[in-house]
Amino acid sequence: xxxxxxxxxxxxxxxxxxxxxxxxxxxxxxxxxxxxxxxxxxxxxxxxxxxxxxxxxxxxxxxxxxxxxxxxxxxxxxxxxxxxxxxxxxxxxxxxxxxxxxxxxxxxxxxxxxxxxxxxxxxxxxxxxxxxxxxxxxxxxxxxxxxxxxxxxxxxxxxxxxxxxxxxxxxxxxxxxxxxxxxxxxxxxxxxxxxxxxxxxxxxxxxxxxxxxxxxxxxxxxxxxxxxxxxxxxxxxxxxxxxxxxxxxxxxxxxxxxxxxxxxxxxxxxxxxxxxxxxxxxxxxxxxxxxxxxxxxxxxxxxxxxxxxxxxxxxxxxxxxxxxxxxxxxxxxxxxxxxxxxxxxxxxxxxxxxxxxxxxxxxxxxxxxxxxxxxxxxxxxxxxxxxxxxxxxxxxxxxxxxxxxxxxxxxxxxxxxxxxxxxxxxxxxxxxxxxxxxxxxxxxxxxxxxxxxxxxxxxxxxxxxxxxxxxxxxxxxxxxxxxxxxxxxxxxxxxxxxxxxxxxxxxxxxxxxxxxxxxxxxxxxxxxxxxxxxxxxxxxxxxxxxxxxxxxxxxxxxxxxxxxxxxxxxxxxxxxxxxxxxxxxxxxxxxxxxxxxxxxxxxxxxxxxxxxxxxxxxxxxxxxxxxxxxxxxxxxxxxxxxxxxxxxxxxx
Numbered sequence: 001x002x003x004x005x006x007x008x009x010x011x012x013x014x015x016x017x018x019x020x021x022x023x024x025x026x027x028x029x030x031x032x033x034x035x036x037x038x039x040x041x042x043x044x045x046x047x048x049x050x051x052x053x054x055x056x057x058x059x060x061x062x063x064x065x066x067x068x069x070x071x072x073x074x075x076x077x078x079x080x081x082x083x084x085x086x087x088x089x090x091x092x093x094x095x096x097x098x099x100x101x102x103x104x105x106x107x108x109x110x111x112x113x114x115x116x117x118x119x120x121x122x123x124x125x126x127x128x129x130x131x132x133x134x135x136x137x138x139x140x141x142x143x144x145x146x147x148x149x150x151x152x153x154x155x156x157x158x159x160x161x162x163x164x165x166x167x168x169x170x171x172x173x174x175x176x177x178x179x180x181x182x183x184x185x186x187x188x189x190x191x192x193x194x195x196x197x198x199x200x201x202x203x204x205x206x207x208x209x210x211x212x213x214x215x216x217x218x219x220x221x222x223x224x225x226x227x228x229x230x231x232x233x234x235x236x237x238x239x240x241x242x243x244x245x246x247x248x249x250x251x252x253x254x255x256x257x258x259x260x261x262x263x264x265x266x267x268x269x270x271x272x273x274x275x276x277x278x279x280x281x282x283x284x285x286x287x288x289x290x291x292x293x294x295x296x297x298x299x300x301x302x303x304x305x306x307x308x309x310x311x312x313x314x315x316x317x318x319x320x321x322x323x324x325x326x327x328x329x330x331x332x333x334x335x336x337x338x339x340x341x342x343x344x345x346x347x348x349x350x351x352x353x354x355x356x357x358x359x360x361x362x363x364x365x366x367x368x369x370x371x372x373x374x375x376x377x378x379x380x381x382x383x384x385x386x387x388x389x390x391x392x393x394x395x396x397x398x399x400x401x402x403x404x405x406x407x408x409x410x411x412x413x414x415x416x417x418x419x420x421x422x423x424x425x426x427x428x429x430x431x432x433x434x435x436x437x438x439x440x441x442x443x444x445x446x447x448x449x450x451x452x453x454x455x456x457x458x459x460x461x462x463x464x465x466x467x468x469x470x471x472x473x474x475x476x477x478x479x480x481x482x483x484x485x486x487x488x489x490x491x492x493x494x495x496x497x498x499x500x501x502x503x504x505x506x507x508x509x510x511x512x513x514x515x516x517x518x519x520x521x522x523x524x525x526x527x528x529x530x531x532x533x534x535x536x537x538x539x540x541x542x543x544x545x546x547x548x549x550x551x552x553x554x555x556x557x558x559x560x561x562x563x564x565x566x567x568x569x570x571x572x573x574x575x576x577x578x579x580x581x582x583x584x585x586x587x588x589x590x591x592x593x594x595x596x597x598x599x600x601x602x603x604x605x606x607x608x609x610x611x612x613x614x615x616x617x618x619x620x621x622x623x624x625x626x627x628x629x630x631x632x633x634x635x636x637x638x639x640x641x642x643x644x645x646x647x648x649x650x651x652x
Contacts, residue, residue, distance in 0.1 A: 007077055007081060013068075014379055015064055015082050017060060017084065018226075019224055020044060020331075021041055022063045023375075033364055034363060044060075058189055061185075064189075064190040068082075080191075082193070083196035086199060094128040095170065097120055100116055102164065108158045112158075113166075117170060139179075146170060147168070173199075200229045200381075201231035203382045203385055204330075207360055207364065208357075208359055220326075220356065221329065228307070228311060239319075250306065259281065260283040269296060273296055275336060304337065305341060308344070309345050315346065330377060357377075360377075397475075399418075414464060414466055415466045427455065430481025431484065432451050432483075433487060434449045437519065438516055441522070441523060447516075449484050491511065491513070495522075502524070503524050504523045506521055587601060590643060593649070597616065610649065613651060629651070
C-alpha cells in the first residue's frame with residue numbers, strides 16, 4: 001500500500017449515505033466555488049437502509065470504507081474527516097410558542113430574542129414528547145420563526161423595540177436520536193470522524209438552487225431510492241423541509257411484479273427506460289424476454305401517479321400552496337413522464353417544473369467530471385455546504401473531550417450545542433428539592449428541600465454563559481446541574497431526641513418513625529416542663545405567619561362574701577422591672593419580580609442567595625423546559641449570587 005499524505009484542512013470529503021448506494025465526493029473551495037476532484041459510488045449488496053434510515057450499521061460502515069479506500073488510492077490522501085447528511089422517515093415537524101414580559105427592559109436585545117426563541121423551541125420539544133408515545137430522544141435539526149408579536153401586534157423583527165410582552169411562534173424540525181446515532185456509529189465503523197452534519201434536503205438545495213434565486217418561492221424535490229426529500233425557500237432563506245417515504249423503489253417494485261424479475265433487473269429496466277426502445281431481460285424462471293417501451297411505461301403509471309400525488313401533497317402543505325417553480329433532483333427525477341405528472345398534480349405550468357443540474361455550475365465545477373447530473377444533488381450539496389461555509393457547523397467542536405454533534409445552520413451557541421447532544425434545560429438549570437410544609441403546635445413551618453447544585457460550564461477553560469456563541473475549534477466542558485433532594489423528615493426528626501412527650505399527628509397518636517407529608521398537623525400534648533420543640537435549623541417560618549392570638553386581659557378576682565364587708569387596702573404596685581431590649585437579626589427587604597418581599601433573618605446568620613428565592617418566584621420547576629432568566633438589579637447572574645437589602649431580583 002502506497003504512503004498517503006494527510007488530509008489538508010481545506011480538503012472536503014462528503015459522503016451521501018443513500019438507500020441504494022453510497023456516493024463519495026472529494027474537492028476543495030476554489031474561486032468562490034467548490035472544485036470536485038473525484039467521485040466514487042458503490043451500491044449496497046443487500047438492503048442495509050430502510051427509507052433513508054440506517055438499518056445495518058456495520059454493512060453501511062463497510063461500504064463507506066470501500067468508497068473511502070478507492071478515493072484514497074486514486075488521490076493519495078488519507079481521508080479522516082467526513083461531511084454527511086441525514087434523512088429518515090421519522091423526520092418530525094412541530095410548532096411552538098412562547099411569551100416573555102419585557103416591561104422592565106429599555107429595549108429588546110438580541111439576547112432577549114434568543115431567550116424568546118429558545119422558549120418557543122422548548123415548547124415545541126415538549127409538544128413533540130407528548131405526542132411521541134415512545135418518549136424517544138429527539139435532535140433538533142433546524143427551525144424557522146413563523147412570527148414575532150409585540151403587545152399582540154405582529155412584527156418582522158423585535159430588535160430594539162420596546163413594549164410589555166414579546167411573543168414568538170416557531171416551527172422546528174426534529175430527528176429521533178437513533179437516526180443521528182446510527183449515522184455517527186456507521187462513520188466510526190468506517191474509521192471516519194464526522195466534521196459536519198446537515199439534512200439532505202438542505203444540502204440538495206445548496207447545490208441545486210443558488211442563494212440569489214432563493215428570493216423567489218421555489219421548491220426542490222430530491223427523489224432517491226427510499227425517500228423523497230423536499231425543501232422550500234423564499235425571501236432568501238430555506239423556510240421548511242420534509243420528506244415522503246414513497247420514492248424510486250416503488251417504481252422498481254412495480255416492474256418486478258409485472259415482469260417477474262429480480263430487483264436488480266427491474267432497476268436496470270427502469271434506468272434504461274427510453275421512449276421507443278425495447279428492453280431485453282431474463283425473468284426469475286430463466287426465460288429471456290423482450291418488453292416494449294409502452295409495456296414498461298404502462299406498468300409504472302400507477303406508482304408514478306402515487307409518487308407525483310405524494311410530492312404535490314407535501315409541497316402544498318409545506319409551502320401553503322404551489323411554489324413559483326419546482327426543481328426535481330435525484331435518480332428518480334429522470335423517470336420519463338414524472339415531471340409532467342408532478343406539474344399536473346400541483347396545478348402548475350409544466351414549464352415551471354424542471355430537472356435540476358443546470359445550476360450546479362454556479363456553486364461547483366470539475367475539470368474532468370460531468371457534474372450536471374441530478375443524482376449528484378445531495379452529495380454535491382453536502383460538499384458545497386461545507387466548502388463554501390453555507391453551514392456554520394462545518395467544523396469540529398469538542399464537548400467534554402469528544403467531538404460534538406452539530407446539526408443546525410446559522411450561529412451556534414453553547415445552549416444549541418448542549419441541546420443537540422442530548423442535554424436538557426433541566427441539566428443546565430437544575431431544580432431545588434421540594435419543600436415540605438407542616439404545622440407544629442399552630443405554627444406553620446417550611447422544611448426546605450436541598451438546593452440545586454448549579455451547572456459548571458467552561459469554554460476553552462474560561463467560565464461562559466449558556467448563550468455564548470461558539471466557534472470552530474472551541475472546547476466545551478459541561479457538568480450538568482444537580483437537582484436537590486426533596487425535603488424528607490420523620491416525626492421524630494422534627495421533634496428532636498430531647499422530646500419524649502405525647503404527640504398527635506393529624507389528630508392521631510403519632511409514631512416517631514412516621515414520614516411527614518405536605519400539610520401534616522402536629523400537636524404536642526406533654527413534655528418535660530411543657531417544652532415545645534424548637535424550630536429545626538433547616539426549617540423556616542413562612543413570610544406571613546399566622547397571627548398570634550391576643551393575650552387575654554387579666555380579670556379581677558371575685559371577692560369572697562367575707563371580704564366584701566371589709567375594707568380592702570390596696571397594695572402599692574411593684575415598680576416595673578427593667579426590660580432587656582430584644583435584639584433581632586435584621587430582616588431583608590427586596591423586590592422579587594417587581595413585588596416587595598420581606599425575608600426573615602436566617603438562623604445561622606448567613607445571607608440569602610438567588611437559589612433561595614426560586615421557590616418564591618412562581619416558576620414551576622417541576623415542568624420547566626425553557627430557559628430561566630436570573631438577574632439582580634438588572635444584571636444577569638448565577639444561582640450563587642448573594643442577595644442584599646433593597647435588591648431587585650428577577651427570576652422568570
